[in-house]
Amino acid sequence: MPLQLSREELLDAAREFGTPLYVYHAERIKEQYQKLASAFSILDTDIFYACKALTNVNVLRYIRETGCNVDCSSVNEVKLALHAGFAPSQVLYTSNGIAFSEIEEAADAGVHINIDSLSNLEQFGKKYGHSYPVGIRIRPNIMAGGNLKISTGHDTSKFGIPVNQLQQIEETVRQNNLFIRTLHIHTGSDIKDADVFVQGIEVLFELIPHFPELEVIDLGGGFKVPYEPGEEEINVTQLAQKIKETFDNHPVAGGKKFRLWFEPGKFLVSECGYMLAEVTVLKDTGAIEFAAVNSGLNHLIRPMMYDAYHHIENISNPGGKKKLYTVTGNICETDTFASNRELNEIREGDILAFFNAGAYGFEMASNYNSRFKPAEVMIRDGRAQLIRQRDTFDDLLRKQVL
Ligand code: LLP
Numbered sequence: 001m002p003l004q005l006s007r008e009e010l011l012d013a014a015r016e017f018g019t020p021l022y023v024y025h026a027e028r029i030k031e032q033y034q035k036l037a038s039a040f041s042i043l044d045t046d047i048f049y050a051c052k053a054l055t056n057v058n059v060l061r062y063i064r065e066t067g068c069n070v071d072c073s074s075v076n077e078v079k080l081a082l083h084a085g086f087a088p089s090q091v092l093y094t095s096n097g098i099a100f101s102e103i104e105e106a107a108d109a110g111v112h113i114n115i116d117s118l119s120n121l122e123q124f125g126k127k128y129g130h131s132y133p134v135g136i137r138i139r140p141n142i143m144a145g146g147n148l149k150i151s152t153g154h155d156t157s158k159f160g161i162p163v164n165q166l167q168q169i170e171e172t173v174r175q176n177n178l179f180i181r182t183l184h185i186h187t188g189s190d191i192k193d194a195d196v197f198v199q200g201i202e203v204l205f206e207l208i209p210h211f212p213e214l215e216v217i218d219l220g221g222g223f224k225v226p227y228e229p230g231e232e233e234i235n236v237t238q239l240a241q242k243i244k245e246t247f248d249n250h251p252v253a254g255g256k257k258f259r260l261w262f263e264p265g266k267f268l269v270s271e272c273g274y275m276l277a278e279v280t281v282l283k284d285t286g287a288i289e290f291a292a293v294n295s296g297l298n299h300l301i302r303p304m305m306y307d308a309y310h311h312i313e314n315i316s317n318p319g320g321k322k323k324l325y326t327v328t329g330n331i332c333e334t335d336t337f338a339s340n341r342e343l344n345e346i347r348e349g350d351i352l353a354f355f356n357a358g359a360y361g362f363e364m365a366s367n368y369n370s371r372f373k374p375a376e377v378m379i380r381d382g383r384a385q386l387i388r389q390r391d392t393f394d395d396l397l398r399k400q401v402l
Contacts (some may be wrong), residue, residue, distance in 0.1 A: 004028070005346040005379060006079020007315045007353075010274060013377050013384050014351050019278045020295040022362045024054075024387075026062050026380035029358075033066045036223075036267060042133040042244055045260045048092045050221045051077055053265030053359035054273070056376055058387040060084035063268070071221070071263040074098075075105045092218075094137060094184065094263070096119070096159055107132055114184045114218065116160050118168055122194040135182025135218060138163050140203040144196040145188020145222060147306055153187030153200070160185065163203055164202050165342065170210055180211045182261070186220025189266060192232075196222075198246050205250055215311060218261035219243075225270045227356050228309045233267070273358025275374070276315075279350045280330060281397035288326050291346045292335075296329020298368040300354060300361050303337050311355040312338055320345030331369050362388075370396055 013023050036047055048071035049063050060070065061084045069090040070081045081091045089109035095103060096116050100123040106113050107128065115121045116137035126135060144170045145151035152159040164333055173180055176339060185200045195221055204217060224234045243260070274346030278295035283292075302308035312327060314320060322342050329335040337354065346352075365373050372391035377384050 003339035005274065006074065007313075007318060009379060009382075009384075010276060011351060012351055013379070014111050014276045014278075016384065017375050017377055017386060018390065019294075019351065020299055020374040021276045022357060022374050022376040023274045023384075024056075024059060024269070024358055024376070024378045025272045025277060026272075029059070029063060029268055029277055030066050032271070033068050036262070036264065037067070038235055039240040040262070042240055043091045043247070043260050044257065045262065048090075048261060048263045049264045050266050051081065052266030052363065054269045054361070054363050055080055056362070056378075057084045058385075058388050059136070060086070060267070061270050062378070062380070068268070075102045078109055079105055079115055080109055091265070092261070093227070094135075094186070096137075097375055099339070100124070101314070112182070114182060118161055118165065118172055120179070121161070121169070122172050122176065125172060125178045130177045130179045133179045133213075133215075134171060134180035135184045135216065136161060136180060136202070137184045137186070140185050140187065142185075142187050142196065142199050142203065144191050144193075144398065146190025146224070149306055150189040151187070153185060157354055163207070165217055166207060166210065173211070173339055174305055179213055181213060182216040183207060183211065183214060183217050184220065184261075186263065187222060189220040189222045192224040192234050194234065194242045197239060198242055198387055201243065201246050214256075214260060215241050216261055220262070220264040221265050223264050223267040225266050225356070227270075227311065229311060231355075232263045236267075236344075245349045268359075270356045270359035271357070273361055275354040275357035276350055280349055281354060282346065288340070291325045291327050291343075291352075292330055293327065293352055293384070294330060295374070296331035296369075296371070297333075297335040298329070299365045299374055300337070300357060301364045301366075302360060304335055305364075310337065310357065312341060313342060313353045313355070314344040314350050315353045316349075316351045317344050317347065331371075367391070367396060370394075 008240040048069040050071045052073045071092045072078045091111040093106045094114040113133035137160040139353040145155040277295040281292040298302045327337040376388035
């Protein structure tokens with residue numbers, strides 16, 4: 001039974017810190033990390049937390065304590081990771097569409113780098129030649145992931161160097177004497193089917209013989225976690241078995257063993273997080289009963305951006321009679337969290353908990369409508385600690401030239 005915060009703990013946090021509020025459960029992150037690490041202990045594996053999901057430095061520090069490494073998608077994330085105490089050798093930077101100067105900054109910091117364009121690869125080769133081992137992000141032309149917006153490996157995706165451009169990659173590597181240590185793919189998010197990873201590995205098998213100095217196969221992230229009741233997370237034990245068999249049954253590069261890298265975001269932090277909001281207005285239109293909360297797509301954009309389902313509970317009236325509600329925010333455009341959802345009777349002032357808010361929740365929040373970003377709290381060993389203050393009016397003016 002996965003660890004969950006109790007209703008009382010969530011209500012206490014709402015009372016102490018106010019709403020809207022993000023609450024993270026530290027031990028739940030550790031549980032997910034250990035599940036993954038133990039499943040993949042049958043292979044030489046390193047796990048890098050894809051911190052774009054949630055970058056609060058207190059969370060980063062906690063994740064470092066669990067023994068996990070960190071994957072970054074911008075040089076600022078690299079700086080946050082170093083700030084949180086990760087050693088450069090524990091930090092991976094997988095870039096996309098960036099100016100070469102950002103890669104230089106990452107190289108100055110001494111972190112692992114995956115490059116995703118021929119242009120960046122050539123510039124990297126000219127500057128560092130063989131002296132800095134580097135990874136190449138390959139676009140395997142595989143369609144995977146929960147929806148098109150979060151699919152990244154298909155044949156019209158902007159990510160990675162298309163696998164069919166192998167000849168150009170080889171020329172760039174040869175001309176610049178590059179040390180290619182890693183081949184990387186990341187095909188998408190919300191992947192439940194282990195075969196997607198196997199398909200990806202099979203694409204990489206074709207490439208491996210072309211890179212004799214290869215040491216690492218990086219299969220990215222994308223492991224599915226349950227969002228809706230009854231959904232299951234990807235079975236990581238079976239996944240590890242399948243991946244092991246795929247490697248064992250293929251005589252790649254004369255039986256050479258590779259280290260495997262993964263970059264999970266959602267798997268580690270989605271379920272640890274809850275967004276708590278207070279019901280401000282009930283509006284019965286006859287056809288629909290709306291419950292508006294003191295939050296919106298400015299705080300949790302996933303329902304509007306991806307039609308994502310987030311489980312909702314009325315934690316302040318758990319015994320209330322079930323009724324259908326359309327839960328919205330207070331933003332001046334349509335910001336529906338859930339339509340016709342069965343919830344325990346809602347009264348104005350009740351506290352709703354939005355589940356799976358750890359990954360891409362606060363991280364994608366904004367100040368749209370000049371509203372404040374929520375505070376963040378981490379509960380560890382049963383103790384709630386404020387890890388980000390709620391915005392104040394000064395924050396809205398801070399960078400404006402007055
Ligand atoms: N590695 C790379 C190179 C990535 O681009 C991503 C996510 C990950 C790892 C981690 O994927 P995860 O394990 O979290 O699925 N905002 C969207 C998800 C976008 C993911 C972008 N890349 C959402 O809320 O569903």
